[in-house]
Amino acid sequence: MHVQQNIDLSPYNTFGIQASAKAFTTVRSVSEVQALIQSPAFTQQKVLLLGGGSNLLLTQDFNGLVVKIEIMGKEIVRETDDQVVLKFGAGENWHALVLYCVERGWGGVENLSLIPGTAGAAPMQNIGAYGTEMKDVIVEVEAVEIRTASVHTFSNETCAFGYRDSIFKQQAKGLYIITAITLALTKRNHALNISYGAVRETITALGYAGPSVKAISDAVIHIRRSKLPDPAVIGNAGSFFKNPTIPAAQYAALQQYYPAAPGYPAEEGMVKVPAGWLIEQCGWKGKRTGNIGVHQHQALVLVNYGGGKGNDLWQLALQIQRSVKEKFNIDIHPEVNVV
Ligand SMILES: Cc1cc2nc3c(=O)[nH]c(=O)nc-3n(C[C@H](O)[C@H](O)[C@H](O)COP(=O)(O)OP(=O)(O)OC[C@H]3O[C@@H](n4cnc5c(N)ncnc54)[C@H](O)[C@@H]3O)c2cc1C
Structure with a gap:
């Protein structure tokens, strides 16, 4: 097991956020996983498991061990x-x-x-x-x-x-x-x-x-x-928020003000509303602040144009969340894992 110190995680997350891991290692088999998790490198600090880093927002340096899963076959x-x-x-x-x-x-x-x-x-x-x-x-x-x-x-x-x-x-x-x-x-x-x-x-x-x-x-x-923006060109993690489901009665009330509000049947008595539509109605689509923003064609996709900070992206996500709550009284939750 080879544990490296102070590794830049920007190549390992599709947002391309620059954040460092105090320690970093890879595992390539079940037995390597078993050996690692019983070692002090694993048990004595916090751990972040990493695949392709395409559903991850790093808001700060990671003061622990990042374990990249490379079990092939x-x-x-x-x-x-x-x-x-x-x-x-x-x-x-x-x-x-x-x-x-x-x-x-x-x-x-x-x-x-x-x-x-x-x-x-x-x-x-x-x-x-x-x-x-x-x-x-x-x-x-x-x-x-x-x-x-x-x-x-x-x-x-x-x-x-x-x-x-x-x-x-x-x-x-x-x-x-x-x-x-x-x-x-x-x-x-x-x-x-x-x-x-x-x-x-x-x-x-x-x-x-x-x-x-x-x-x-x-x-x-x-x-x-x-x-969708290609993460190799513009840093992103796909849809940032999940589509919320709301009671059918709330959806009916929403349609009174917004007849075009899209909605799809979900579990009994509930309607799924596209988060992208809600965010767009709040005026976020295409908004850019410095190196970060909301994609110009996809309101659901937050982007790092290069050099953006993870915490700034997270603050932007929280602002979006609040404005959707204020305008529609609907809670939207991140799909992306925020670390
Ligand atoms: C452009 C773009 C488009 C996307 N489109 C879609 C889409 O259409 N549908 C969709 O569902 N998702 C989509 N995603 C999100 C993402 O691709 C998926 O969630 C994907 O499964 C994440 O895989 P990953 O290996 O990159 O996971 P990571 O981002 O590396 O990890 C995600 C989470 O899983 C944990 N994890 C990773 N590997 C393991 C493991 N082996 N054991 C335990 N925990 C683990 C991590 O700790 C983290 O919490 C998109 C992302 C991008 C960038």
Whole structure:
């Protein structure tokens, strides 16, 4: 185990925030995880687990140990004519994993193309896009319990997936290091999801005769490239806030003042309102203060134009949160992990 001191974390977070870690190490296997968590380097200071740093806002230097998860590997666990079950190391890049599956014609993750980050972080917030979520394909999550160093397996059900939520953000928060995920994908009779109009239209625009695993993946990549800022160009962590759900009665009242207010049915009696719309109505879209701001085309995406401070971004997020509360009496909560 090699622990480095005073490491600049700017290459390790997609906001590109300059913050230093007092100590930094990488783990490449389950046994390395087990050895690390029993060592003083781990037990005697606070710890931050890191995948691709694409859902992270560093508001200050990290006065502890950053552990970058680099457990690689992919294997077919079992296979029939209809289905393939695959296990991926937590450090595998999510989008590369998606392309690996799409190239083989395996269905299930195509709508999740081009989401940054690692396989191991994907179940944390039950990543989702274009009508598909992690919970739709995951069989189990392998994780090492920090207290005992033992390996646990969480079934899909025990992961308690919800909208951008899982047991790993709730009861099991900070208790486990995810080391692998297992996914079940279809080899034929795919349950293709083209519920989003933009995906259907883009498939046609790209010249595909109809939806397929590859067509959907290509369409999603195309849409995302045209819509979302590339973190390699402008620092960001995707959607900063989760979309709030409000009681149907509150939504009806909102529509009286704002007939165009978008809303989508959520759990019983609740309506999901796009946080981006709320933020835009508060006048934040495109606002820039110094090196940070709100993206000009995506009100939900906070950006670091270069040299921005993490704490300034956090203060901006709090201001946005307050203004949405004042204008609409709706609470919006960060999707991004703020450290
Ligand atoms: C441009 C852009 C677009 C995005 N679009 C989407 C989208 O469409 N849908 C979506 O859901 N998300 C989206 N995201 C958010 C992000 O890509 C996902 O949340 C992703 O799963 C984060 O992976 P990561 O490896 O970068 O995690 P990190 O940012 O490194 O970590 C996220 C959290 O998980 C913890 N963690 C990381 N790895 C492990 C592990 N192995 N074990 C235990 N804890 C761990 C970290 O401590 C942290 O709390 C987007 C981000 C960007 C920058």
